Amino acid sequence: MGQGAQEKVATSLAGAVSEEISASLAPVDAELERRYPGDPATRQPVHTVYVPGDVFAADTIRSWGDQALAALDEHAPDAASFAAVLGLAGELAEPVHARVRAKLEHEPIEDLRVDFEDGYGPRPDAEEDEAAARAARLVSEAYEKGTAAPYMGIRMKCMESPVRDRGIRTLDIFLTGLMEADGLPDGLVLTLPKVTYAEQVTAMVRLLEEFEKARELEPGRIGFEIQIETSQAILATDGTATVARMIQAAEGRATGLHYGTFDYSACLGVSAAHQASDHPAADHAKAIMQVAAAGTGVRVSDGSTNVLPVGPTSQVHDAWRLHYGLTRRALARAYYQGWDMHPRHLPTRYAAVFAYYREGFEQAAARLARYVNRTGGNVLDEPATAKALSGYLLRGLDCGALDIAEVARVTGLTRTDLEGYAAPRRGDLTVSAK
Incomplete structure (x- = not known):
């Protein structure tokens, strides 16, 4: 056949065959869309800070930032000393240090949970009632004044029988207080702890449905995180993964799965000295x-370390190195969020996050640019890789590790472009770049 001649195309199947197969798979298509909608393409905070309900105050966020800055001034007053503590590469020392300080000055906490569970403990009902109402007022005022963290909410007591009624009442008081003020903020996050059975998730769904009806809210308006702290939450008695059932039981309301380092470790019998987020059980x-x-669309969060950066400088440095290493380890395993339990954890949280995104930025951005422009290179990337690359850049932008101007300089892409590659339509990921 001569060059340019049209190729003869022949088929053997009747057109009805494809139509019949499509019809037979229509329920599967619908199930895929319902159960696996993909990432919500919204910002994920790099951490969650827990503050007991009786300690939370109007100045908590600013106070944490100030305490973190004071720790830097005392124990690592400049970029060189901070880099030496953490083993940062020379070219990262200045930009990471400067961005950490700027973060602590302008947005020290990305996600704050007012804790009415382990961090608060059992209290007289009148005392917890008042603390829950106070938390609602302070959270509402923070959003109104522009001093809130991007995400804020409470961790209630769990759905186990001894504390169930107390947890439900605290949640009701908190949500009602928000509604009586300015309504539910966009950054509202609720955490349901110590979930063991999927039925407890179902109970939380029903509880939120009733609140939405009572306050005439849009159905599904309120979501929640599921805290995984027991072995039964991972493996059911029949050998199946309980956590998968929990996600489905949430009926689209689950926003995250949060790993509880110490409760889970203790549940498995791990001794206190070895309870850590890098233990094999974790x-x-x-x-x-x-x-x-x-x-x-449900995101996973790592837990915390209980080794606090307090005491003499050598002890603070040891704790900082541990926290930095654990955070970097989590990021490499795609756990982009964790818990911070003390203001002095903030410098190393942000140092680890910023170093992670800045040291890989140029390579990731250039690789995405080659994919977009079809200019090749030494790696043949798929749409799925473009999704991962753009997601990496977006997370770096969201937390402040990167600036859109430097990303655009290398990629030629806007944030909207990046979002398009990070959240492609279903089916796009099966088509390779040509």
Whole structure:
């Protein structure tokens, strides 16, 4: 056949075959869309800070930032000393240090949870009632004044029988207080702890449905995080993954799965000296959580370290190195969020996050640019990789590690462009770049 001649095309199947197969798979298509809608393409905070309900105050966020800055001034007063503590590469020392300080000055906390569970403990009902109402007032005022963290909410007591009624009442008081003020803020986040059975998630869904009806809110307006702190939340008695059932039981309301380092470790009998987020038991639990959540739009958060950066400088440096290392380890495993339990954890949280995104920025941005422009290179990337690359850049932008101007300089893309690659339509990921 000569060059340019039209190729003869022949088929053997009747057109009705494709139509019949499509019809037979229509329920599967609908199930995929319902169960696996993909990432919500919204900002994910890099951490969650827990503050007991009786300690939370109007100046908590600013106070944490100030305490973190004071720790830097005392124990690592300049970029060189901070880099030396953490082992940062020379070219990262100045930009990471400057961005950490700017973050602590302008947005020290990305996600704050007023804690009415372990961090608060059992109190007289009247005292917890008042604390819950006060939390609602302070959160509402913070959003009104522009001093709120991007995300704020409460961790209630769990759905187990001894504390169930107390947890429900605290949640009711808090949500009602928000409604009586300026309504529910966009950054509202609720955490349901110590979930063991999917039925407890179902109960939370029903509770929120009733609140929405009572306050004439749009159905599904209120979501919540599921805290994974027990072995039963990972593996059910029949050997299946309980956490996967929990996600489905949430009926689209679950926003995150949060790993509880110490409760989960204790549940498995891990001794106190070895309870840490890098223990093999922790890795197993989070791997199950990650697989169960993949594609569902539910995000996974790592837990915390209980080693506090307090005391003499050498002791602070040791704790900082530990926290920095654990955070970097989590990021490499795609756990982009964790818990911070003390103001002095903030410098190393942001140092680890900023270093992670800045040291890989140029390579990721250039690789995405080659994919977009079809200019090749030494790696043949797929749409799925473009999704990962753009997601990486967006997370770096959201937390302040990167600026849109420097991303645009390398990629030639706007934020809207990046969002398009990060959240492609279903089916796009099966088509390779040409």
